[in-house]
Amino acid sequence: MAKTSLDKSKIKILLLEGIHQSAVDSFHNAGYSNIEHLSTSLDEDTLIEKIRDVHFIGLRSRTQLNERVFAAAEKLVGVGCFCIGTNQVDLNAALARGIAVFNAPYSNTRSVAELVLAEAIMLLRGIPEKNARAHQGGWLKSAKNSHEARGKTLGIVGYGSIGAQLSVLAESLGFHVLYYDVIAKLGMGNASQVASLDELFGRSDVVSLHVPDVPATRWMIGEKEIAALKPGAIFINASRGSVVEIEPLAAALKAGKVHGAAVDVFPVEPKGNADEFQSPLRGLENVILTPHIGGSTLEAQENIGVEVADKLVTYSDNGTTITSVNFPEVALPAHPDKHRLLHIHNNVPGVMSEINRVLSENGINISGQYLQTNAAVGYVVMDVDKAYGQAALEALKQVGNTLKVRVLYSSHNS
């Protein structure tokens, strides 16, 4: 069997949170067999114990990879977020240890946009209340507060992949689309950007949030912003639970100031399906509550499994980091007759000259060298003759400011 950095059967992969079987199949097809596949997330202490001998971990939005977890992850090489959001991972803590993080930035975009559009229509027609009443034996046949989507204004906060996809679908139904974003974005179709959140809220019949969880979006919607909504507006959040203060939203819904809401993400979410969901929004008939399933369609999950597993396999086999969310991005050719060294270091002056010096002092000729840096780290990949793999690895470990070094042995035996 061709030798890689480690025998592939010794490369341990831990997959959490019910990642789709397509990921396991992709790893198997690439020759990786040492896979633990769990259906839930793990609490921090259990994760810390488990992660000690893990080389690659796969997770979704629930599992928190913080500084304490990374400190225990002595063998960790790569993280796969089998979802869009990466806020659950301390990207700087990963980078400081030379650990590359990947995600699937577009694979559940459509699923979220479809759900939000469906919810907007349901709420415009008052379906949650009518449905609840019918289940109780009631009969709420009335046109009161029931509206067509056609001609209404949808205000989108965060016009990225999901916001823009929603914009296209909504416009095709007859919505006028406005959006607010911190950067200038080209509107799809006839959608137009507004200058402030205040303006967006004041002009929209339906508001939908599609921002990431970053410091600037944390609790960005509170009492003041909710008060700026048009009376009787509909409010949808399928972004992150940390974006909206839930108590003022609940108060505005109870007071009828906000006519209806759909909420998929919450400040505190249950760890798994067996835990109780608690929220001030429970019991409100004009609210659609969903258990963070915006991206949970079979289509999206199967695609995500393949996409992220392939990114981890490519990084493991060949060092390519294209689309990593925290790492300098390098696309690398195959290295059939050479051993490949991956050196990750603090991006400070002098490291490259030191690398070249130690290799030359050990008589190691570099046949290919690729370098990419970001503000914090440098990632240099070197191909060397097969005679020098181990010696080069040992030499590179001595270089100051080294964060991680790996050798990928030639994929061909000679």
Ligand SMILES: NC(=O)c1ccc[n+]([C@@H]2O[C@H](COP(=O)([O-])OP(=O)(O)OC[C@H]3O[C@@H](n4cnc5c(N)ncnc54)[C@H](O)[C@@H]3O)[C@@H](O)[C@H]2O)c1
């Ligand atoms: N409910 C779910 O299951 C589900 C599924 C997928 C994604 N998400 C969440 O949705 C988020 C958005 O996904 P995406 O793929 O569209 O991301 P994206 O990065 O493509 O778009 C985010 C947009 O928000 C904008 N933005 C950032 N900060 C802002 C601010 N303070 N005010 C206004 N706009 C701001 C960005 O400029 C960008 O255009 C993800 O980060 C994730 O947290 C949830």
Ligand SMILES: O=C(O)[C@H](O)COP(=O)(O)O
């Ligand atoms: O970031 C995402 O893609 C969504 O929040 C979905 O997360 P999930 O994979 O935990 O459902």
